[in-house]
Amino acid sequence: MQLVERHLIRLHDARFAVIDQAAFASKNLYNQANYHVRQAFIHEGTYLPYAVIFHRLKQHEAYQALPRKVSNAILIQLHKNWISFFARNGGLSRRPLRLHGTPQDPWL
Structure with a gap:
């Protein structure tokens, strides 16, 4: 069983501005x-x-707006996403017959 905890932080909450600023810097x-x-x-x-990428962006304002650990985690996640992209493209060239058409949603 997985338990999920949901927190709603409204516009008038004092924490909203800090979270919004961190999310904006993370996106940037x-x-x-x-x-x-x-x-x-x-x-x-x-x-x-x-x-x-780390050396190119370590002086960027968005990198410095977040804690260093968080900024590095964002860059590592981007690296993993690109590695996944390359793995997927390599799969297309090795098994072209298996990967034809568009993916189907298993829940439909």
């Missing part, structure tokens, strides 16, 4: 890092790993 950091990786992949045909 992920998008900025994704932009760098995507541009290198499209234009140069190379992948920028976590270490390169």
Whole structure:
């Protein structure tokens, strides 16, 4: 059994502004890092790993707006997402007959 705890933080709650600011900085950091990786992949045909992105963005305002541990976790998650993308693309070239059409929703 999984237990879930839900917290509703309304606009007038004192914590709302802090959480909203952290979420905004988190989104900006992920998008900025994704932009760098995507541009290198499209234009140069190379992948920028976590270490390169870290050194490019460690002075970025969104990186510094969050605790360092959180910022690093965001960059690591982006790295995992790109690795997953490459694994999926590799699967297409190895088994082209198995992966045809669009994925179907198993719940329909």
